[in-house]
Amino acid sequence: MIRRTHPALSAWAWLVYAFLYLPIMVLVVFSFNDSRFGATWAGFTTKWYGVLFARADVREALAHTLEIALLSTLVSTVLGTLVGLGLWRYTLRFRTALTGLLVLPIVVPDVVMGVSLLMFYSFVRQGLERLGWTFDNGFWTVLLAHVTFQISYVALTVRSRLAGYGPELEEAARDLGATGLQSFTQVVLPLALPGVLAGALLAFTLSLDDFVVTYFASGSGFSTLPVLIYTNVKRGVTPDINALSALLVLVTVVAIVAANALLRPRRDT
């Protein structure tokens, strides 16, 4: 039997979606507005996209954003998957506490995370300076910062993907003669894979969008697109920044749709 949704309910749902997405739509539409301040519609133009790509600071920030997002996703996916598998497979004494620790970076406000990382880095720097080594906040500190919060997302996605399966799957594989490595690569990993990929995509979009943590973790001369956009807001958003935000939204949406497709429960199992 197919249950129909009440029309009022679906109307409400559409309203909620409109409320969520209309502002973004407006932003996208106004990135094609031929007016510097976007208060009134002054005709269609794509010139802001041209202005955007002519800006050296934008190109540089774009490169930084992509480097950080790709590399941090790679690192956090490997580490996060291991954590997720570990939590699924082993009965650990402090399992609840460990899971709690894993959730922490997700629930802690970004500002707390950003400032604590900033202090941590400067503390490490002062220690290293005594040993004669120095480093500047920049690529590496931002990369590390992103990995720290991404690991949680990946680990939790992987764990929840595997939640329905018991450890007996692996035991069965071992009984049938598989080595530890074989049971991992041929049984556990394929099962976990959609979770791993979804986690990776989630991590990627989070890295792409992050402002607060990046702002505090980065040193001088290293900014990413969100940092560039946000610090431009003070004197009013210029339309080229609208164009940039529109592009960022586009990339994020594509990644999220892909993540959703991968997370969809498989019908064949």
Next chain:
Amino acid sequence: MKRAALLAGAGLLLLTGCYRVQKPAVSAPDAPITRGDGKTLRVFIWSEYIDPDLVKAFEKQNGVRVVLDTFESNEAMLAKLQGGGAQYDLAVPSNYVVQTMVRAGLLRPLDRARLKNLKNIAPGFLNADYDPGNVYSVPYQYAATGLAYNRQRYVPQDTWAEIFGPDDRRSFVLLDDPREVIGAALKYLGFSANTTRVEELRAARDLLRRAVAKKGFQGFDGGPGTRNKLLARTVDLGQIYVGDLLIATEEDENVQVLLPRQGTTISMDTLVVLKRSPNPALAHRFIDFILDAENGAQLSNYTYYATPNAAARPYLDDFLKDIPALNPPAAWLTDGRLDFIGELPSGRPQRLYDRIWTELKSR
């Protein structure tokens, strides 16, 4: 695995030890100049607040590279500098945070001998309360807070009575900033925008209560929103930083701004050299470059903010010279009509301002 964890733990303990022994870098009387190659100048500044051509000229003149990083509020800038995360040479804080930065040990006293062009600054902008003797800071650009309007819709009188008077036919927007809003009410009443007197603050509170109860009150806004409303002619009046409005005249010359005759608040952005600056000598050279008459004018011609540089005035674009709101009469600086938004003593006065603001916002 366990060994690695142990090693990491030991390393951390070691670092803790080092950290304890070492004095915090920021409070050292003369922090050593670290890693300055004299070739890269790192500047922490508001966005769109310097002409890129000016930066290029400085780079070429000195054979160096200038890295500009932007922040969106004084508080965010302060947090980042206090955390010690980045090695900047120069920062551009607003006047009211200069003392906070001095107390936090973030600033390096300026070397006057290196600032030959300091004489270009109008005397009224030197030696201000926020930095007596200009030990740490040099005025960069300032913004007065004015009343903006679109003359095709409505031309107001040059008085705060447009907002605080009994007439309630006009729609208006106030700045989303406690010191600006309470400051405007205080100026209308003839008090200092930095007053700590309870009875004066009460009078301002009562005035503001009535103002926000008017049916024309359209809310608080940071500035860009007000500008858009004026361009779209959906409000009559908006309290706004003069520079933020003037930039809109490029799109519609009918948007204008005036300074109320009772006086108003101004906020000065300043150039400071950071204590941990790797290249203090270069930082001084940059400040002196900005203080140059023609460079100072080029700055304002780009940002539309007002220049404290008296020698720069002749080089301003004619369009900017003609705007009274950008060039308040020199007498206003001395007759108490222009108040720098100052730091409040903590405790009771601070709490009073906070309480008034909370009440207004939650009305």
